Amino acid sequence: MKPGTVSTALKSGAIWGFIILELIFFSVAGEFLSLSDKAFMDWDNMLLLLKQSAPIGIIAMGMTIVMVNGNIDLSVGATFAIAAIVLLDSMTWPIFAGLGDWVIPVAWLLALVVGTLLGALNGLIVWKTGVDAFIVTLGAMLGYRGIVFMFNGEQPTSHLNWTLVDFAEAEFLGLATASWFLLAATFVIWFVMAKTVHGRNAYAIGDNREAAVNAGIRVGPHMMINFAIIGFLAALSAVVFYSESGSVNPNDGQLYELWVITAVVLGGTKITGGAGNVIGTFGGVIAIQLLRKGLGHIGADTSTVNLVIGLILVAVLVLDRQLNMKGKEELKV
Amino acid sequence: MADITRQQIGSLLAKQGILIAFVAFLIGFTIANPKFLTPDNVLSVIRSSAILGVMALGVTFVVISGNLDLSVGSMMSFSTIVVLDLHDKIGPALAIPAMFAMTLALGALIGFLVGYLKLNSLIVTLGMLSAIHGLTLTYSGGKNMDIADKEGTWFSVFGQGTALGLPIPILMFVAVAALLGLILSRTSFGRKVYAVGGNGTAATFSGIPRARTVFMCYLISATCVATAGLIQASRSLGSQNTVGQGLELEVLAAVILGGASLLGGSGTIFKTVIGVLILGFIQNGLLLIGLQFYVQFIVTWVIIILAVWLDIAAKRGKLMSPIA
Numbered sequence: 001m002k003p004g005t006v007s008t009a010l011k012s013g014a015i016w017g018f019i020i021l022e023l024i025f026f027s028v029a030g031e032f033l034s035l036s037d038k039a040f041m042d043w044d045n046m047l048l049l050l051k052q053s054a055p056i057g058i059i060a061m062g063m064t065i066v067m068v069n070g071n072i073d074l075s076v077g078a079t080f081a082i083a084a085i086v087l088l089d090s091m092t093w094p095i096f097a098g099l100g101d102w103v104i105p106v107a108w109l110l111a112l113v114v115g116t117l118l119g120a121l122n123g124l125i126v127w128k129t130g131v132d133a134f135i136v137t138l139g140a141m142l143g144y145r146g147i148v149f150m151f152n153g154e155q156p157t158s159h160l161n162w163t164l165v166d167f168a169e170a171e172f173l174g175l176a177t178a179s180w181f182l183l184a185a186t187f188v189i190w191f192v193m194a195k196t197v198h199g200r201n202a203y204a205i206g207d208n209r210e211a212a213v214n215a216g217i218r219v220g221p222h223m224m225i226n227f228a229i230i231g232f233l234a235a236l237s238a239v240v241f242y243s244e245s246g247s248v249n250p251n252d253g254q255l256y257e258l259w260v261i262t263a264v265v266l267g268g269t270k271i272t273g274g275a276g277n278v279i280g281t282f283g284g285v286i287a288i289q290l291l292r293k294g295l296g297h298i299g300a301d302t303s304t305v306n307l308v309i310g311l312i313l314v315a316v317l318v319l320d321r322q323l324n325m326k327g328k329e330e331l332k333v
Numbered sequence: 334m335a336d337i338t339r340q341q342i343g344s345l346l347a348k349q350g351i352l353i354a355f356v357a358f359l360i361g362f363t364i365a366n367p368k369f370l371t372p373d374n375v376l377s378v379i380r381s382s383a384i385l386g387v388m389a390l391g392v393t394f395v396v397i398s399g400n401l402d403l404s405v406g407s408m409m410s411f412s413t414i415v416v417l418d419l420h421d422k423i424g425p426a427l428a429i430p431a432m433f434a435m436t437l438a439l440g441a442l443i444g445f446l447v448g449y450l451k452l453n454s455l456i457v458t459l460g461m462l463s464a465i466h467g468l469t470l471t472y473s474g475g476k477n478m479d480i481a482d483k484e485g486t487w488f489s490v491f492g493q494g495t496a497l498g499l500p501i502p503i504l505m506f507v508a509v510a511a512l513l514g515l516i517l518s519r520t521s522f523g524r525k526v527y528a529v530g531g532n533g534t535a536a537t538f539s540g541i542p543r544a545r546t547v548f549m550c551y552l553i554s555a556t557c558v559a560t561a562g563l564i565q566a567s568r569s570l571g572s573q574n575t576v577g578q579g580l581e582l583e584v585l586a587a588v589i590l591g592g593a594s595l596l597g598g599s600g601t602i603f604k605t606v607i608g609v610l611i612l613g614f615i616q617n618g619l620l621l622i623g624l625q626f627y628v629q630f631i632v633t634w635v636i637i638i639l640a641v642w643l644d645i646a647a648k649r650g651k652l653m654s655p656i657a
Contacts, residue, residue: 129642130654132595138582143634149627178373213656220656226629254579258459271453303470310464317452317460 012317015267015283019290026294033298040297047175049289054178055080057285058237059256060263061189062230064281067264068193069128069226070206070273071133076234077256078144079118083235086250087111088159103161112235118144119231123224133223141257148250158247168244181240185233190278192229202226206273261315262313263288350477351592351604351640355611362618369621376500383502384409384561384568385580386606389587390513391557393605394550396588397517399597400447400454402551404439404461405558405584409577412562413434417478419574425488431561439465440555441548448547459621462581469574479571492568509560513553514602517655526550530597548603586633587612590640611636 023041030040059076064072090096090107099106118140125136151157168177193199205212205219213219240287242248267284269276288309295305362369388405412432419428443461447454449590480486493503517523525546528536537543565576591608593600615636616629646652 125638127656128653129638130645130649130656131638131641134595135589135641137639138585138589139634142586142630142637146627146630146634149630150625153625153627220654223656243639257463260455261459262463266457271456280442301475301477303467305467306463307467307471310460310462310467313460313463314446314452314457317444318450318454321450321452 008125014316015280015287018266019283019287021091022287022290022294026290026297028192029298030294040294047179049286049293050179050182051176052293053285053289054182055237055241056256056259056263056288057182057282058185059230059234060260060267060281060285061185061278062226062233063260063264064267064269064276065189065193065202065229065280066226067198067261067269067271068206068273068276069223070204070209071223071226072137072261072271073119073122073133073230074137074257075118075122075140075144076230078148078259079115079231079234080139080238080253080256081148081248081250082118082144083111083115083238084242084252085148085157086114086240087239088157088248089151089248091159091161101161104161104164104167108239109327111239112232115227115235116232119234120224120228122231123227126227127220127224145250145254152250154250156247156249160246163190164243165246168240178240178244185236186282188279189229190235193278194311198225199221203274206270206275208274243289259288262309265313266316348432351607352588354636354640355607355614357617358611358614362614362621364442365618366621369618374617376622378613378617379503379506379610381501381504382609383500383581384564385587385612386506386609387561387564388580389511389584389605389609390509390602391554392584392588393591393593393600393602394513394517395454395554396585396593396595397530397597397600398526398547398550398555399533400547400550401458401585402443402554403455403458403581403585403596404443404580405554406463406577406579407462407466408436408439408558409562409565409580409649410572410574411439411465411472412559413566413572413576414469414473414478414574416563416566417480417570418473420486420488420566421481425486428488429563429589432562433556435552436559436562437552437555440551440558443555444548444551447551448544451544466574466578473574475574477571477573483570486570489567491563492566492570502568503525505560505564509557510602510606516553517602522546522549527598530599531599535599583612586637590637592640594646608653 026040026292059080063073063076087107087110090110091103096106098101122133122137122140125131126133129136170177171178191253193202201212201217201222204215204217205222209219238248263284264276264281265271265284266287267276267280267282269281277312291312295308354375359370368374373624388409392402392405412435416428416432419431422428423431439461443457446452446457457613480488483489491501496504517526525536525541528539528541529543529546533543536546562577566572586602587608587610588605589595591600591604591606593605612633615632616626619632620626620629649655
């Protein structure tokens with residue numbers, strides 16, 4: 001056995017081990033603490049969990065490729081809100097009045113295009129100005145949110161289209177529409193990152209940008225495409241979610257970036273880039289949703305969820321450091 | 334000749350660009366609305382910027398040392414809630430030091446994790462953002478916190494009082510800025526902060542205690558947060574659990590606007606003060622010329638990116654990035 005095998009295996013499997021621990025803990029604790037008679041590991045409950053993971057999960061897939069690329073996107077929550085407004089508002093525009101239910105694909109397309117363009121704009125700025133992605137998307141987070149508020153002030157934007165609601169609430173092979181979109185997004189981004197040149201370039205650039213440039217990779221357009229992808233996925237997350245709910249508040253999507261980044265980091269993606277994969281991210285998304293649901297199941301309130309998730313994030317970091325330090329010489333300070 | 338002029342303009346922009354932009358803003362808004370530069374308006378802008386400003390002063394230390402602090406917003410909610418709660422339980426004279434001690438303990442925890450364990454500050458403080466928010470909600474039980482006797486307490490002096498004809502929040506902001514400015518520019522600790530942020534490895538080899546310096550920066554940040562929480566609590570004498578939510582990013586925006594590099598090693602207290610004032614005056618100026626409140630977010634977006642872009646463009650001597 002080569003040195004480091006244990007730590008690698010531990011790290012790649014850690015998120016799934018953690019999920020199993022969560023399941024056991026909440027099942028056992030639920031027997032004593034839960035107010036409901038239903039078991040935590042109820043099949044319907046698990047299916048609901050997958051559906052509820054979708055909004056964060058779909059965005060997290062895009063965040064994985066952006067972070068592997070060595071960048072970060074803090075503006076996804078605001079992009080999410082803008083796409084939701086475009087979706088719901090465009091269905092009431094007079095020019096689409098004659099379309100009947102055909103307005104739905106048009107509205108979806110509009111929202112997705114807007115999300116993609118907002119993401120691409122971030123990417124273009126990062127590429128052309130050389131300003132750090134953290135700063136660019138921090139600014140965009142404020143700017144895009146400003147656009148959201150300018151649209152309708154503090155008022156919610158609402159429009160219910162029952163055909164659309166039926167579609168969003170439909171189930172196919174036992175899985176809800178949102179769950180299918182989450183699985184599809186996971187599969188597509190997995191394919192892109194593991195099987196295509198674009199994906200391999202993402203790892204190369206995140207690992208060592210200088211070397212990637214010297215190897216002839218066009219770093220700028222590459223990063224812009226990844227920002228467009230995360231913009232698209234933020235919009236996709238919004239259209240899937242708001243097709244069902246039909247009403248968006250201007251504050252919706254706030255702090256999504258933090259939840260998404262937490263899921264991605266729990267899933268093993270390095271914040272400095274070059275390492276990570278969407279399967280791990282999927283695990284991170286599920287782990288967080290399990291924690292929220294599980295703590296609710298045993299009667300804890302949202303405050304405990306925040307507390308526990310924050311502490312787990314820090315604990316993962318400490319653990320990761322301990323595992324990585326084995327066999328490495330440390331600079332004595 | 335033309336080249337030299339362009340270089341000179343470039344270096345002038347790089348060094349004083351933010352100050353020039355600030356003055357240009359003031360002139361522009363004053364022309365648009367003469368009320369803008371009246372003493373009353375200026376005082377009210379600085380006063381409402383004071384809470385954000387005090388926090389930004391502490392975060393400046395953290396950023397110069399090469400780290401980030403995303404937890405200041407929820408930490409500020411925490412100290413506000415704690416001091417309001419303890420005010421009625423043990424009286425203001427004891428509540429204030431108790432709140433400072435509790436906030437400093439949180440700062441020490443973050444400082445330990447980032448400084449001594451060398452964990453990534455972005456993720457640690459992201460986790461602490463969530464954890465401290467949970468802690469605050471647990472502490473308050475999710476309820477708003479109010480002081481029972483709002484008229485009869487001297488506690489309101491920090492947020493509402495005046496001295497020497499100036500509001501106390503402004504005086505506190507100025508005092509903290511002066512103190513931290515002296516520490517950063519005139520003491521050996523200040524030089525260590527720059528050294529650690531500029532090149533951590535080199536600093537270590539020069540015998541600078543890197544871990545302890547980073548730890549101290551987070552303690553300073555926590556002290557500033559506690560001060561901001563004190564002003565906030567005293568101003569409103571009641572508070573929601575989410576009073577500081579989202580402030581961490583506005584604070585960071587102010588620090589970056591002031592020209593501190595996220596890579597560490599650069600930035601000054603004076604520039605951060607300018608960054609804070611720019612944010613405050615833009616917000617106020619846009620309202621005075623009749624624009625919606627939300628326009629400031631969009632303007633801030635453009636200004637942050639332009640400020641950082643011009644800064645690095647001047648340093649590399651080219652406007653566009655060399656990325657292929």
